[in-house]
Amino acid sequence: MEGQIVKILSNLYTVNSHGEIYECHSRGKFRNDNISPMVGDYVKFDPDNNYILEILPRLNALDRPLVSNIDQGLIVTSLKSPDFSTNLLDKLLVVMEFNKIKPIICLTKYDLLNSKEKKEIKKYVKYYKKIGYKVLYNTNLFRIKRLFKGHTTVFTGQSGAGKSTLINKLDKTLNLETGEISKALGRGKHTTRFVQLLELYGGKVVDTPGFSMIDFNKMSKEDIRDAFVEFHKYPCPFKDCMHQEEKECRIKKEVEKNNILKSRYDNYKKFINDSR
Ligand SMILES: Nc1nc2c(ncn2[C@@H]2O[C@H](COP(=O)(O)OP(=O)(O)OP(=O)(O)O)[C@@H](O)[C@H]2O)c(=O)[nH]1
Ligand SMILES: [Mg+2]
Ligand SMILES: [Zn+2]
DSSP states (O other): OEEEEEEEETTEEEEEETTEEEEEEEOHHHHHTTOOOOTTOEEEEETTTTEEEEEOOOSOEEETTEEESOOEEEEEEESTTTTOOHHHHHHHHHHHHHTTOEEEEEEEOGGGOOHHHHHHHHHHHHHHHHTTOEEEETTOHHHHHTTOTTOEEEEEOOTTSSHHHHHHHHOTTOOOOOOOOBTTTTBOOOOOOSOEEEEETTEEEEEOOOOSOOOOTTOOHHHHHHTOGGGGGSOOSSTTOOSSSOTTOHHHHHHHTTSSOHHHHHHHHHHHHHOO
8 A cells, every 4th residue: 555654753654545544664674775764755555564665756855854755845933032043044945945845934923023123024024025935924824824735845943933833823623732942042942853744724734843953964065056046146257156256256246235135145155164
């Protein structure tokens, strides 16, 4: 039989096959092949012995969070507590672009901002919209619900950003565990401990544990550069330009003219300098 892995807890793989749930084990075989089943995988399994037999080819796979066959990513971005980080947002956008996953930005905790901070945030919202991203607030349940139909959407973002809280609001029957963010550290406690695929509004959504670190492992410096979507709008006269050294670089000029947001360019430089 065929089905999709919707949850993995230690050695137990929950497989959904046409709405029926099977708790399966995996055989050593996959580990030897250096491939482990992950949430999102379509698999062939033996329903009599509850063994996973084969992992069907993946459309794509992320390693943080560990999930496959995704076509949209809801980047759940906290504006306060944990504080808004353009670095983290841009990093997630880059990873999504590279993996051909459509990113959607979902801002949370707008209610915790004072009026000055609200004004400041508008600048970013305007910019990310300008370069082509959909930007929503977590209070906008009506618009969020309409994103899911026919898609598999991974909820990703920092621990404590409000991923599970949002999923609970979208489906009141789920009761996913959510957690206070630790005041001392100003960051989440990693309340969600496993990746889980759920059916919601005619699509699939994946709740994931937040992270404190994310890297670009499989990406080259050029891959990172090409994932900054707005750079493509301004062709640089220098072939294969990394937009750093050349004095007459078009990208640098557009940053000076405020056509490219300074924080985006600064993050770009950080990312390529931190990458291999
Ligand atoms: N004020 C405010 N609090 C929020 C909002 N969204 C979520 N929270 C709170 O933020 C805390 C963390 O929320 P979670 O949903 O557990 O965060 P998470 O992203 O699932 O975190 P991990 O599972 O650790 O990755 C909870 O106390 C929520 O009540 C919001 O829009 N405003
Ligand atoms: Mg959670
Ligand atoms: Zn350049």
